[in-house]
Amino acid sequence: MMKDVIVIGGGAGGLAAAIEIHQAGKDVLLIEREEFLGGILNQCIHNGFGLEVFKEEYTGPEYANQFIDVFLQEKIDYLLDTTVIGLKKEGHIFTVETSNESQGIEFYQTQTVVVSTGSYERTRGQISIPGDRPYGVITAGSAQRYLNTDGLLVGKKVFILGSGDIGLIMARRMKLEGAEVLGVAEIMPHSNGLNRNIVQCLNDFDIPLYLSHTVTEIIADDHQRLSKIKVSKVDESFRVIKGSEKVFEVDTLLLSIGLIPDVTILDDLGVEIDKRTKSVKVNQAYETNIEGLFVCGNALQVHDLVDNVTLESKRAGQAVVRYLNKDKVKENHTLSLNPGTNLAYITPQRLDMGLEQENISLSFRSRKKMEKAVCKIYQNSQLIFEKKLFFVLPAEMETIQLPFKTIQDQGDLKVELEVKS
Amino acid sequence: MYDFIIIGAGVIGSSVARELSKYQAKTLCLEKENDVANVQSLANSAIIHAGHNPEPGSLKAILSIRGNLLYDDWEKDLHIPLLRTGAFVVAHNKEEESKLEDILETSRKNKVPNYEILSGDQARKIEPNLAKSITKVLSLPSTKVTYPWEVAFACMENAIDNGVEFQKNKLVTNISVIDGGFEIEVNHKEKYRTKNVINAAGVDSSNLGAFIEEPPFQIKPRKGEYFVLDKRVEGFMKHVIYPLPSDKGKGVLITPQVHGNILLGPSSEYIDDLHKAKTTDEGLAYIKKHSTALAENIPFHMIIRSFAGIRSTSTYDDFYIKESSENKGFYYLGGIESPGLTAAPAIGPYLVNEVIKVKNNYHPKADFNPYRSQRLEFHRLPWQEKKKLLDEDPLYGRIICKCEKITEKEIIDAIHGPLGSHSIKGIKKRVRAGAGLCQGGYCEEKIMKIIARELDISPLDLEYDDLKSKLFKEETKVKK
Ligand SMILES: Cc1cc2nc3c(=O)[nH]c(=O)nc-3n(C[C@H](O)[C@H](O)[C@H](O)COP(=O)(O)OP(=O)(O)OC[C@H]3O[C@@H](n4cnc5c(N)ncnc54)[C@H](O)[C@@H]3O)c2cc1C
Numbered sequence: 072m073m074k075d076v077i078v079i080g081g082g083a084g085g086l087a088a089a090i091e092i093h094q095a096g097k098d099v100l101l102i103e104r105e106e107f108l109g110g111i112l113n114q115c116i117h118n119g120f121g122l123e124v125f126k127e128e129y130t131g132p133e134y135a136n137q138f139i140d141v142f143l144q145e146k147i148d149y150l151l152d153t154t155v156i157g158l159k160k161e162g163h164i165f166t167v168e169t170s171n172e173s174q175g176i177e178f179y180q181t182q183t184v185v186v187s188t189g190s191y192e193r194t195r196g197q198i199s200i201p202g203d204r205p206y207g208v209i210t211a212g213s214a215q216r217y218l219n220t221d222g223l224l225v226g227k228k229v230f231i232l233g234s235g236d237i238g239l240i241m242a243r244r245m246k247l248e249g250a251e252v253l254g255v256a257e258i259m260p261h262s263n264g265l266n267r268n269i270v271q272c273l274n275d276f277d278i279p280l281y282l283s284h285t286v287t288e289i290i291a292d293d294h295q296r297l298s299k300i301k302v303s304k305v306d307e308s309f310r311v312i313k314g315s316e317k318v319f320e321v322d323t324l325l326l327s328i329g330l331i332p333d334v335t336i337l338d339d340l341g342v343e344i345d346k347r348t349k350s351v352k353v354n355q356a357y358e359t360n361i362e363g364l365f366v367c368g369n370a371l372q373v374h375d376l377v378d379n380v381t382l383e384s385k386r387a388g389q390a391v392v393r394y395l396n397k398d399k400v401k402e403n404h405t406l407s408l409n410p411g412t413n414l415a416y417i418t419p420q421r422l423d424m425g426l427e428q429e430n431i432s433l434s435f436r437s438r439k440k441m442e443k444a445v446c447k448i449y450q451n452s453q454l455i456f457e458k459k460l461f462f463v464l465p466a467e468m469e470t471i472q473l474p475f476k477t478i479q480d481q482g483d484l485k486v487e488l489e490v491k492s
Numbered sequence: 493m494y495d496f497i498i499i500g501a502g503v504i505g506s507s508v509a510r511e512l513s514k515y516q517a518k519t520l521c522l523e524k525e526n527d528v529a530n531v532q533s534l535a536n537s538a539i540i541h542a543g544h545n546p547e548p549g550s551l552k553a554i555l556s557i558r559g560n561l562l563y564d565d566w567e568k569d570l571h572i573p574l575l576r577t578g579a580f581v582v583a584h585n586k587e588e589e590s591k592l593e594d595i596l597e598t599s600r601k602n603k604v605p606n607y608e609i610l611s612g613d614q615a616r617k618i619e620p621n622l623a624k625s626i627t628k629v630l631s632l633p634s635t636k637v638t639y640p641w642e643v644a645f646a647c648m649e650n651a652i653d654n655g656v657e658f659q660k661n662k663l664v665t666n667i668s669v670i671d672g673g674f675e676i677e678v679n680h681k682e683k684y685r686t687k688n689v690i691n692a693a694g695v696d697s698s699n700l701g702a703f704i705e706e707p708p709f710q711i712k713p714r715k716g717e718y719f720v721l722d723k724r725v726e727g728f729m730k731h732v733i734y735p736l737p738s739d740k741g742k743g744v745l746i747t748p749q750v751h752g753n754i755l756l757g758p759s760s761e762y763i764d765d766l767h768k769a770k771t772t773d774e775g776l777a778y779i780k781k782h783s784t785a786l787a788e789n790i791p792f793h794m795i796i797r798s799f800a801g802i803r804s805t806s807t808y809d810d811f812y813i814k815e816s817s818e819n820k821g822f823y824y825l826g827g828i829e830s831p832g833l834t835a836a837p838a839i840g841p842y843l844v845n846e847v848i849k850v851k852n853n854y855h856p857k858a859d860f861n862p863y864r865s866q867r868l869e870f871h872r873l874p875w876q877e878k879k880k881l882l883d884e885d886p887l888y889g890r891i892i893c894k895c896e897k898i899t900e901k902e903i904i905d906a907i908h909g910p911l912g913s914h915s916i917k918g919i920k921k922r923v924r925a926g927a928g929l930c931q932g933g934y935c936e937e938k939i940m941k942i943i944a945r946e947l948d949i950s951p952l953d954l955e956y957d958d959l960k961s962k963l964f965k966e967e968t969k970v971k972k
């Protein structure tokens with residue numbers, strides 16, 4: 072079976088990209104491993120979604136439904152409860168290997184693949200929290216799924232490590248379900264969540280936030296259930312300050328210590344990796360170094376707001392259409408876009424000078440909180456563009472538009488955040 | 493009255509159970525945990541050592557050399573996974589090179605097969621990531637790696653198949669000497685009588701002996717911590733890499749695993765508590781520091797987990813495999829620390845044939861079945877076989893653990909199998925669902941639902957591991 076485009080993942084990203092491509096008259100197949108469309112939004116029953124795209128506040132499922140409705144009206148082909156287990160490219164053709172209960176293992180062929188497989192949560196093992204290994208140390212997203220999808224409460228006395236948004240939202244959610252939430256510890260001197268979540272989820276419920284603190288030991292009871300944690304203060308270089316230890320008696324420790332783009336299905340393709348985003352490198356069309364392979368949504372970079380996933384994935388969809396229409400004007404040569412010292416990362420990582428367009432969307436995060444920040448873009452040691460951002464935070468991804476005409480044909484670009492003097 | 497009661501179902505108790513199942517004897521194995529291989533046999537390096545370390549002539553030397561060879565039979569008969577890695581013991585300078593000569597000498601005396609000395613450069617041709625500072629290497633081609641708990645599963649499944657009784661969640665709380673044997677108290681209430689007791693209780697073996705006598709050795713628990721690297725590092729190192737041994741044991745190693753992961757560790761630290769296998773900042777820092785002497789550019793960013801195990805080191809400086817001198821019929825398998833896993837296939841037969849001499853009192857079973865069917869790993873099968881299985885059962889098409897590509901059918905089989913498990917950890921041990929990159933973040937919820945469905949129980953009754961380790965505290969809404 073040959074398709075113009077196969078979209079892997081039916082979350083906010085995959086839906087937006089598939090709709091965009093289908094509306095341009097292309098033949099699309101979307102593949103989703105869950106039994107439903109919408110992705111992670113299905114378990115986010117709180118509101119606060121859609122302020123940018125719809126100028127309205129929806130819950131996660133409501134936001135997803137806006138797109139699922141259009142997707143279904145468009146009569147786009149899709150497979151649910153189907154996992155993509157392999158992706159290969161031979162010549163110009165990709166083979167997508169899928170597995171499900173009704174058809175077993177199938178192979179689909181396509182010229183173009185959009186990967187929008189979302190992200191997975193960082194676990195205890197990746198940050199090596201020492202101590203026993205009991206049950207009750209759970210990623211916040213898993214606990215959210217248990218609670219919101221299955222109606223099961225993982226604990227009654229809870230502490231949260233990491234002030235990411237999911238953790239903050241779960242602090243409030245567990246409290247509303249009658250659990251005691253003893254606090255949130257964050258190793259950084261600032262919160263990693265959106266400000267509105269600090270106010271609405273912690274302050275409004277008198278849940279203490281311990282900045283510059285981390286969990287230093289996990290202690291089990293005799294039946295491998297969490298019974299206590301030790302929380303200590305850290306100095307500027309994240310070293311534990313001796314004697315600052317507090318003990319909390321809890322049955323659950325929720326981890327909200329970061330999301331990592333899930334691009335494991337690209338393992339066999341030799342795609343260029345960006346150590347900063349822990350995902351792949353793309354150009355301004357969201358295309359990787361493998362021609363015809365596009366990546367968007369949380370699979371490309373972790374977004375705080377679903378609206379940004381939607382906007383990015385629409386752009387990716389439009390780029391796929393241009394690719395299929397062979398709209399490339401000039402011979403291909405690329406410039407690289409490098410983050411300066413105050414940037415944690417930047418996407419896209421490359422500019423393809425053959426792709427003419429009016430504006431290029433650049434997304435990045437700052438490494439630290441900066442007031443009166445200016446984003447400055449240099450090429451060949453010259454300032455080619457600057458934009459005032461006023462206030463930047465590591466917790467909030469910034470997106471700016473760089474006019475294509477400001478870019479010179481040769482010379483790598485460097486993007487820097489500076490404080491306005 | 494049982495003929496034999498084995499206490500403990502680690503690799504050692506399981507190996508003994510299988511060996512006894514060859515005879516017409518009534519045998520029961522009691523295990524305090526909710527699964528076999530849940531203590532020392534769960535947390536170790538998984539290496540089938542070549543036999544280059546133990547003192548020539550010791551039981552450790554004799555049984556580990558035998559065990560290493562027997563694993564080839566167990567691979568065929570019991571379908572135990574083996575990875576034939578070979579190993580390098582590495583030296584960094586003249587002083588270490590002379591110590592390497594001592595190990596060479598031990599290897600010669602212990603009849604380790606095909607060992608040879610390589611220069612640092614020769615070794616780096618084979619293992620390009622080996623540390624540049626390494627000057628000489630002792631190559632041990634017979635070193636292999638296995639999947640330790642699969643060793644215990646295989647033996648115990650085969651033993652059960654041949655008539656041994658196995659009961660889990662049975663903590664032995666007392667032993668008393670009775671006329672013609674022993675009475676064993678379990679969970680402070682039930683009692684079992686037996687002619688012979690086989691004490692394979694690992695770190696608890698001296699405490700069990702103490703129920704009836706002054707035990708002939710004491711356990712001095714020694715902890716080892718590890719990092720696990722994700723299987724995507726497969727190929728970073730193909731051999732087991734040993735530093736030179738020190739007074740702290742074999743030292744921090746780099747060990748490739750049968751499923752592609754790599755272990756870094758163990759550390760070595762004497763501890764007070766027999767059961768507290770906790771990881772510490774110091775232990776983990778020690779592993780990082782010492783492993784960097786073995787290889788360049790270790791992919792520490794691929795760490796997905798850390799864990800610790802407790803060695804049953806004893807005051808007797810060899811394996812203690814003997815009958816009690818005071819209480820005939822009470823057998824000790826004590827101090828079975830490393831190379832206990834290596835020696836496991838030899839320890840069962842040694843105890844049964846050379847120490848107990850079971851043959852003298854019991855007839856062999858004519859219908860003993862030495863084979864155990866293979867645990868199927870669907871994603872590793874060739875396409876034709878997959879196709880066939882999918883026709884038989886479409887649930888092979890449903891991927892539950894996406895990191896390790898484990899299907900719903902494999903999970904159902906692990907629940908209902910001969911040594912089935914109903915806990916999340918038990919399923920993980922059997923099929924590796926949840927053992928990958930996301931550590932169950934994605935699939936645990938799905939596995940939990942499958943177990944509840946298969947057993948027709950409420951999720952509130954599901955366990956993580958031990959019977960009291962419930963996953964959930966309460967339900968929040970009435971379900972349709
Ligand atoms: C817990 C949580 C709370 C959030 N809260 C807010 C909020 O309050 N406000 C806000 O605006 N934003 C919020 N966000 C952010 C936003 O909702 C997400 O960033 C966005 O929904 C991600 O969309 P996505 O399509 O990139 O990923 P996902 O929604 O994760 O979709 C990826 C899809 O791909 C599928 N998939 C993955 N691998 C495969 C495969 N191999 N085969 C087939 N299918 C596959 C997955 O099943 C999934 O459905 C939150 C995010 C999370 C995780």
Ligand SMILES: Cc1cc2nc3c(=O)[nH]c(=O)nc-3n(C[C@H](O)[C@H](O)[C@H](O)COP(=O)(O)OP(=O)(O)OC[C@H]3O[C@@H](n4cnc5c(N)ncnc54)[C@H](O)[C@@H]3O)c2cc1C
Nearest residue numbers: 500502504524532533536537539664694716831832833834
């Ligand atoms: C860190 C570490 C690394 C190692 N690396 C290697 C290696 O690479 N190669 C190698 O060959 N060996 C290695 N070993 C040694 C190997 O793991 C052990 O020799 C082997 O697992 C011992 O098995 P066992 O059955 O004696 O002990 P265990 O697996 O501990 O089994 C004893 C069982 O007895 C049960 N039990 C205890 N008390 C009671 C009671 N009262 N009632 C009922 N049941 C009870 C326990 O629950 C347990 O299941 C290592 C060990 C450690 C700790």
